[in-house]
Amino acid sequence: MTQETVKQNSSSSIGGKVRDYMALIKFSLSFMVVFSAVISYLIALDSWYWLGAVEFFIAGMLVTGSANAVNQIVEKDTDALMKRTAKRPIPSGRMTAAEGWAFAIITLSVGLIMLATFFNILSAAVALVSWFIYAFMYTPLKKVSSMAVLLGAVPGALPCLIGWAAGADNLGIGGWVLFAIQFFWQFPHFWAIAWISHKDYSTAGFKLLPSTEGPGKFSAIQSIVYSLVLIPIGILPYLAKISGMMSLWIIFAANLFMVWQSIRLYREMEAKAARRVMFSSYIYLPVVYLAMLADKL
Template identity: 70%
Template sequence: MQQETVKQTSSFKIASKLQDYKLLIKFNLSFMVVFSAVISYLLAPRVTAYDLTAILILFAGGMLVTGSANAINQIVEKDTDAMMKRTASRPVASGRMSVEEATAFAVISGLGGTLLLWHFNFLTAALAAVSLFIYAFIYTPLKKISAISVLVGAVPGALPCLIGWAAGNDDLSAGGWILFGIQFFWQFPHFWAIAWIAHKDYSKAGFKLLPSGEGQTKYSAIQAIIYSLLLLPVGVLPYFYGMSGIVSLGIVLLANLFMVWQCLRLYREMTVQAARRVMFSSYIYLPVVLLALLIDKVKV
């Protein structure tokens, strides 16, 4: 009986530790980031067949590098995370994981992920290292200084597309930059919607994320509309560049117009519920558009 209790306790500790690491790397966010890298890799013209080994290496390397960046983010922001309801339960902020343990994980995963990505070429590994550095050491501290942090953060947020493209095509040709542009402009309405929803929490922690200094204002909503509109011409470039066909063009237009509509509703209603609809429309947009481009890929 006592032995069984010890086994159950050990199993619970292991499960709790795994859950803490899942929170440390922000698994859902990391998965979305790596998903865009894998799709970009598969969209590269030189990738003509699905190489499962290469996909798994890209996925693993991407998850490790992204996880490292997110771990550093939580180390730096542990005190402010503890002040906010939505982040207080994070492992470092709550004290369940020491700074030393999180730092060791960040170093090992960052180096390990970069070396894994070197399997493709030096360019892929270098882009991953640059992305990690900008996110962890420029964007993270800038969040408390200026709303321009969202612009800075959008760069490492979009670099996974270039990382995937470089892994597949061994270059930074126009197709990779088009995918970078789609993910770059997509981030503004997406993150401003999140910042709108969590405005009180963010303000309490001293984060400046909405474009208006006053926070939830018409100006912030207008900026979300502008960037959702800027996404429109960038989103159709894969068709005109010959990367994908007419079917994906229609899907891209519908997904983009739906997001623009939700941003317009935010401007009219000025509510958290409207911001939540913008956030959900952005969550729908990215996977739908990327998968549509892949399924409708023009073979060269």
């Protein structure tokens, strides 16, 4: 083997390991979660501190990535049964569970230390609670009951409260308003994903749709209901004085858009319509949070 071949194999091995760790933390999902936490942090601040936003983003990615790593360790056997997850590093055998645990413990520890050191103990404590609920309560409950989605929405929304705690050093009304938006947003978002991947999830024994019958009118109605709930909740940032009139109207329009997509799902009852709900929800979150941040600016 030539020296050049050795270098190429080494480079390929390093690149593959990096890709595996990116998959282990579910980078795209983690980024979206931490994005909402960072925006919440910036909204909570009285004056801008962009270096703090970078530090908070890194700490958030470490804690969130750790939770996602534990999720994959716990679900390694069921992940191996599903087409969409079988190629993840642990179920595919490219990474051992022990390596995953070591990574999860180290990233969690560093992330919590950063939050406690650069920000406050409160934000680190809420982050630890969120990590525990997601990793050890929501994850195993997915095989037991569809109530897992309700429980999972708590750690899914707590990043907003973590961001608020880091910026304001309290768990004030503003943080709870942001928590409420993200909490209720998750239901149409996650049910759309569960609708699209119902066959895969059923194979693994996951119970994630609100109806035992799977994709159907009841699940679509629930998506409409929770989208409608977002409309009055969207007024709260204005009432709590964490944003102004401009973002109020943008949030209202975004909420109507979500309701309409959920209604289309009820009318069409197809995976294509569920996919529209899913992608609409991906767009919804950055539009709403950036609107509130722009209003504060």
